[in-house]
Amino acid sequence: MNAYGIVIHQNMIQNTVETDVKEAAGLFNTTLVIYVVILGIIPSLLLLKVKLEFGSIKQEIWQKLKLWAIILVSIVALIAPLTADYASFFRNNKNIRQMANPANFIYASISYASASNKSIHVKAIGEDAKLNPKAATHSKPTLFVLVVGETARADHFSINGYNKPTTPLIAQQDIINYRNVFSCGTETAVSVPCMFSNLTRDKYSDKKAKSQEGLLDILKRSGYSVLWRDNNSSCKGTCDRVDYEPMKDLKISAYCNDRECFDNILLHEIDSKISAMNGNKVIVLHPKGSHGPDYYNRYPENMEVFKPVCKVNKLQDCTSEEINNAFDNTIHMTDQFLNNTIEWLKTQSTNYNTAMIYLSDHGESLGENNLYLHGMPYLIAPNEQKHVPFFFWFSRGFEQENSINRQCLSDQTNTEYSHDNLFHTTLGLLNVDTGLYKPELDMTSQCRK
Incomplete structure (x- = not known):
């Protein structure tokens, strides 16, 4: 909270539970150790030396009652003259409980434990899913790749007007780039399950998403072979019923250093993978992307093009220029990975x-308003944590056989979209018929014959 300006809420506890050792290690530094030692361990040791003497039960109860009476009278005396102001403040700042120690993490932990303690039955959805007649006319099977980026800010992509050349390679590709797209959440544990579900952001909850199948289940049911390749912490439950391949611990020297594997490892031996899959194919690639605060670890040294760079995870000790350069190098690395994929x-x-x-x-967030990283409650999160990059790339064959009007899509690249559109857009592009499909949420529905 002091270092990065984050607040503790139920989703932050979920992030803590669902992370892995490597991801969590990126937050450890000497300052954190000093905090724990001075404010945690030393006071605990001193408390062990305190000898407590208790009176009788009657005396203890009486002492406690007197103490609480004094406290309550003091509270009333302090608040009564300002009741209207306090009522307005708490009514308009409901997230204040997420900033008050120790109530915040106690409340958030209990809320998360209560929600997680219930057994979940996964309900099948889209059981009517099948390929429509259009798919039967195709001369070749479909190979569709969905790259689920990590922590990428739309306003740091030069294809969106950023003043540094962070995405020179994909700028040369024939992509259709959307500049006004917003996420479902501000952390992976929310955004990934949300974008793969048929729930819109206003209807989404972790319990609902985990209680039903998602996009990949429906694609598999319709006849697609589906594979998820991961260089991140996990798929957050969205790939539980399709083939899953973790890549981050392969230790292949061409892609990895002694700390981690870079995102190009997601393309390692991918030819042999798709040759073993039948029919139409969907591959989801989940890179590490720009996950912080140790941005400098997300790319090899020869990809450090923007300097000087913040090379510690205590971002508050770096200048704004150093933080932005380190982050921009991760986007530059993402540009190379996306170009290689295309x-x-x-x-x-x-x-x-x-x-x-x-x-x-x-x-x-990269220090704007003294906020760093991500995970703020959505209602108070800044746009830096919600505005995300999005683009299509189509081969000429895919475009022609699906009767896609490229100019029509290009004309709507400034329209506002969100994660809500991914589920229905993917079904539309892949010619999957199901009663769950909503053409009004399909970004391409008006641009396909």
Whole structure:
């Protein structure tokens, strides 16, 4: 809270439970150790030396009652003259409980434990899903890649007007880039399950999402072979019923250093993977992207193009320029990874109709208003944590066989969209018929014959 300006709420407890050792290690530093030692361990040791002497039960109860009476009278005396002001303040600042220690983490932990303590039965949805007649006319099977970006800010992509050349490679690709897209949440544990569900952000809850199938289940039911490749902390339950391949611990020298593997490892031996899959194929790639605060660890040294760089995870000790340079280097690395993915898809276009969507799960605060990282409650989160990059790439064969009007899509690139659109847009592009499909949420429905 002191270092990054975050607040503790139920989703933050969920983030803590669902993270992994490598991701959590990025937050550890000497300042944190000093905090724990001076404010935690030393006071605890001193308390062990205190000898407590208790009176009788009657005396203890009487002492406690007197103490609480004094406290309550004092509270009333202090608040009564300002009741209207306090009522207005708490009514308009309901998130204040998430900033008050120790009530915040106690309340959040109990709320998370209560929600997690209930057994969940996963309900099948979209049981009517099948490929529509349009799919039967295709001359080649479909190979569709969905890249779920991590912590990428739309306003730090040069294709969106950023003043540093962070995305020079994908700028040369024939993409359809959307500049006004917003996330469902401000943390992976919310955004990823939300974007893969048929629940809109205003109807979403963790319990609802975990109690029903999602997009990948429906694609699999309709006949697609589905594979999730992960270089991040997990798929947050969205890939539980499809093939899953963790890549982050492979230790392949071409892609990894002694700390972690870089995102290009997601393309390692991918040819052999798709050759083992049948029919139409969907591959989800989940990179580490721009996850902080140790941004400098997300790319190899030869990809450090913007300098000087913040090379510690205590972001408050770095200048704004150093923090932004480190983050921008992660976007530059993402640009290379996305370009490599598109180039690989081009090599597959002889045998498949190929296409790709890139969409980040959430954004990131880089010190604006003394906020860092992400995970703020959505209602008070700044746009930096919610405004995310999104683009399409289609091969000529995919575009023609699905009767996509590219100019029509290009004309709506400034329209506001959100994670709510991914579920229905994907079903539409992949020719999946189901009663769950809503054409009004399909970004391409007006641009396909």
